[in-house]
Amino acid sequence: MELDDLKSAWQTLDRRIERQSRLQFQLLRERHLDTVRSRLRRLFWGKIVTILFGDALLYLGIMASIGYRDTPHLLACSLFLLAYGACLIVLGGVALVRIDRVDYSAPVLDIQRRIAHLERKEIVSGICIGLPWWLLWLAIFLLEMKSWAGIDLWLSAPAFVLASIAAGIAGLAISIWAFRRSHTAPQSRVGRWFERRIGAQGLREARRRLEEVRSFEQAD
Amino acid sequence: MRCATLTAEQAHQQQFEELLERHRGIVFKVAGTYCRDPHERDDLAQDIAAQLWRAFSGFDDQRAFSTWMYRIALNTAISHLRDRTRRERHHEPLQEWHDLAAESGNPEDDARLRDLYRCIDRLDAFDRALLVLYLDERGQRDIAEILGISETNVATRIGRLKQRLRKEMER
Numbered sequence: 244m245e246l247d248d249l250k251s252a253w254q255t256l257d258r259r260i261e262r263q264s265r266l267q268f269q270l271l272r273e274r275h276l277d278t279v280r281s282r283l284r285r286l287f288w289g290k291i292v293t294i295l296f297g298d299a300l301l302y303l304g305i306m307a308s309i310g311y312r313d314t315p316h317l318l319a320c321s322l323f324l325l326a327y328g329a330c331l332i333v334l335g336g337v338a339l340v341r342i343d344r345v346d347y348s349a350p351v352l353d354i355q356r357r358i359a360h361l362e363r364k365e366i367v368s369g370i371c372i373g374l375p376w377w378l379l380w381l382a383i384f385l386l387e388m389k390s391w392a393g394i395d396l397w398l399s400a401p402a403f404v405l406a407s408i409a410a411g412i413a414g415l416a417i418s419i420w421a422f423r424r425s426h427t428a429p430q431s432r433v434g435r436w437f438e439r440r441i442g443a444q445g446l447r448e449a450r451r452r453l454e455e456v457r458s459f460e461q462a463d
Numbered sequence: 464m465r466c467a468t469l470t471a472e473q474a475h476q477q478q479f480e481e482l483l484e485r486h487r488g489i490v491f492k493v494a495g496t497y498c499r500d501p502h503e504r505d506d507l508a509q510d511i512a513a514q515l516w517r518a519f520s521g522f523d524d525q526r527a528f529s530t531w532m533y534r535i536a537l538n539t540a541i542s543h544l545r546d547r548t549r550r551e552r553h554h555e556p557l558q559e560w561h562d563l564a565a566e567s568g569n570p571e572d573d574a575r576l577r578d579l580y581r582c583i584d585r586l587d588a589f590d591r592a593l594l595v596l597y598l599d600e601r602g603q604r605d606i607a608e609i610l611g612i613s614e615t616n617v618a619t620r621i622g623r624l625k626q627r628l629r630k631e632m633e634r
Contacts, residue, residue: 249579250598252579253579257488257492260488261488268484347518347538350534351534351537351541351589351592351609352610354538358545459589460616
């Protein structure tokens with residue numbers, strides 16, 4: 244059987260589909276046309292949630308920076324929160340624009356390339372959004388302790404704060420090292436762990452898809 | 464005023480449904496090429512129809528509806544295949560025979576369809592798109608426009624596809 248022989252099979256399929264699709268088409272019409280369940284759609288709503296979360300952090304950051312403007316360490320925590328909230332909003336907004344630009348009526352390879360780029364950027368921005376939490380939790384904890392219990396941990400338990408900062412910096416450094424290691428040695432134990440937990444596999448997959456698009460485009 | 468708007472919307476939807484009905488074969492053929500399971504295929508057909516409806520307001524009347532439809536159908540199907548591959552990375556289900564190739568009383572036709580699906584299953588997402596368009600007898604220019612590659616590339620790729628299928632059939 245050759246490619247041309249498949250044409251007669253295709254015509255047989257055409258006839259069967261023609262018979263079956265009348266009924267299927269009726270069912271299709273009865274279902275709602277506004278229900279798109281694509282991954283991009285889920286990503287879209289995920290970004291809306293991210294932006295709302297960013298709004299909440301930004302609001303908390305602004306309120307805290309006004310309230311603690313005379314206390315340098317609490318002001319620093321507030322500004323950290325504020326900057327992180329603003330970053331979430333900006334990254335979420337940029338992603339929404341990118342998602343909106345994916346027009347399925349464009350040529351197949353253009354769209355598949357765009358989606359692979361989008362997925363790669365999303366994974367990288369997800370990792371970037373996650374990393375600051377090594378220190379951000381402490382900033383929130385310090386602000387909340389002051390706000391709800393009136394305890395300034397920086398003054399009452401400086402050893403705890405300094406140890407948490409040190410642990411946070413160490414965690415941050417290890418995460419960055421593991422991320423780099425997953426690139427340079429994906430088969431190592433660290434690389435495999437990172438792949439399972441953080442999504443380096445998704446990153447590699449997005450890269451593989453871009454490569455697939457590129458190689459399909461080349462006629463050579 | 465509201466009544467006039469509603470009428471315009473209804474006319475728009477009616478125009479869409481007429482075009483969709485006329486070209487419904489494209490939706491079901493593309494869905495059938497990328498999904499073996501009948502329920503999943505129905506879901507994909509539904510997704511394609513929904514994407515078509517979402518994009519319909521941007522459709523340019525001067526262009527061929529079928530070309531526009533193929534782009535959306537193939538983009539939706541390829542994205543669906545990617546999502547499924549991601550979900551099933553650690554759990555590859557057993558291969559099922561396609562229900563469209565099931566026993567129909569004509570063993571020759573059934574065998575031919577099974578061969579067709581066997582070929583399709585061996586191809587990656589882009590080659591499947593190329594095969595669908597080729598088997599549907601779209602011209603090279605049309606295929607190039609739908610996929611976003613040059614006509615020369617289309618000719619080269621079809622040639623390679625023929626060679627590859629010939630080799631696989633000889634095995």
